[in-house]
Amino acid sequence: MKLEIEEPPKIVLKGTPKEIGLGHGRQLRTQIHRQLAIYEEMFEYTAKMPWEQVRALAEEFRASLETKTPDLYAEMQGIAEGAERDLLDIVALNCRSEISFGSFEDGCTSLSWKKRADARVLAQNWDWTHMVKENLALMAIEQVGKPKIYMVTEAGIVGKIGYNSAGVGTCLNAIKAHPCVSSKLPIHIALRVCLESTSVEDALQRMAALGGVASCQHILIADAQSSLGLELSPLGDVHLKEDQYGIVTHTNHLLENRFVSEPPSWAPGSEARLDRVRELSHELVEAGVKGNGITPALLRDAVFSDMLNAPRSICSQPEPERHRTVRSETLFNIVMNLDLNDLRAEVVVGQPGSGMETAVLKMPW
Incomplete structure (x- = not known):
């Protein structure tokens, strides 16, 4: 018998950037406070970094964000006000991947698959400490002049994993490699920039115009017509194209980006997971799965x-x-159907196939 677990909140945010932030902060106030307590403990344990030092580093990013992405900066101001926390606490959440300097060890597996010339499937398992599972949220964001966004995110964080009404979707794989440059875009801000874009090409142009990313990370980005694995770094990017099956896969180590150097074996199991996701997806291809059969x-x-x-x-x-x-584990799985005639996604929170996950959650809901 399948156990029922609590579903994450589903919230709809609309209006000006400040209004979107206020709604986010007010509706997820409890979750944001819990997140801050978790990350305070995590920074202390992994980096011996007290929260005041985290906030001091967040100030470097705050100054850059205020200039480069004023709308998202206003949104973070709204989150802080709505959640009754200091702005630097919210900036720290949104820059936690950069401030940690690689002390955290995410482990995620992502996949894109060409259904046909004008449709892609984009999917991933997101792995992180079990402590944040109760602070996940499904979020819809409506802004004037921008695509509508549907995403799964951590409370207090403005950009993560999801898709938009233009058919652009994003997945994230953490990479551990120096350096980090605070004048560039934190990865969660870059994800939001992608989710406000109208195509993969538009997203690439927007990120380039803003100076690129602050830390080494992988974004698997797709729209209906294409997908790319973006191995990003402050020193240079490499774009991974679809293989002969129309598939791109990634885990938590760099495949082709040689602008930066990774610590050896920082993500144990990453290479084995990559081999396995390729093996399993190619087996499906060889079994004749294609098109609408990729469910x-x-x-x-x-x-x-x-x-x-x-x-x-x-x-x-x-x-x-x-x-x-x-203590990382799979916290949710998302599968997005990037077909402009049938845009949708399915999410299960918990480990898929375990009997300990939620029922399938639909986006839009």
Whole structure:
């Protein structure tokens, strides 16, 4: 018998940037306060960094964000006001990947797949500390003159994993490599820039115009006509194209970007997960799966619930011996259908196929 677990809140935000932020902060106030407590403990454990030092580093990003992305800066001001927290706390949440300087160890597996010339499927398992699961939210954002956004995010964070009404979708894989440059875009801000874009090409142009990203990360981005694996870094980017099957896959290590150097074996299991997701997706191709046969249920069952090499499997399992702030596991799976005639996504919170996940959540809802 499947256990019922609590579904994340679904919130709709609209209006000016400040109004969107206020709604976010007020509706997710409890979750934002919990997130800040979690990250305070995580920074202390992983980097021996007290929260005041985190806030001091956040100030470097705050000054840049105010100038480069004033709308998102106003949104963060609104979140802070709505949640009754200081602005630097909210900036720190949105720059946590950069401030950590690679002390955190995300583990995610992402996949895009060409259904036909004008449609893509974009999917991933998102792995992170179990402590943040209760602070996830499904969010719809409506802004004048911009595509409508549907995403799954952590409370207090303005950009993450999802898609928009123009058919642009984003997935995220953390990468650990120096340097970090605070005058450039934090990765969660870059994700939001992508989700406000009208195509993959538009997103690339917008990020370039803003000076590129602050830290080394991978965004798997797709629209209906194309997909690219963006191995991003402050020193230069590399774009991974679809393979002969129309597929792009990625985990948590760089495949082709040689502008930066990764610490050896910083993400144990990443290479095995990459081999496995490629093996499983190619098996589906060889079995004749294509077009409308590439369904969310099939991907959850045949790929994203896979437990080979557990605990560091595609469906990541917790390691009890690790400190709770870094005890990573799969927290949700998302599968997006990027077809302008049928834009939608399915989300399960928890480990797909485990019996410990939510029922399928639909976007739009």
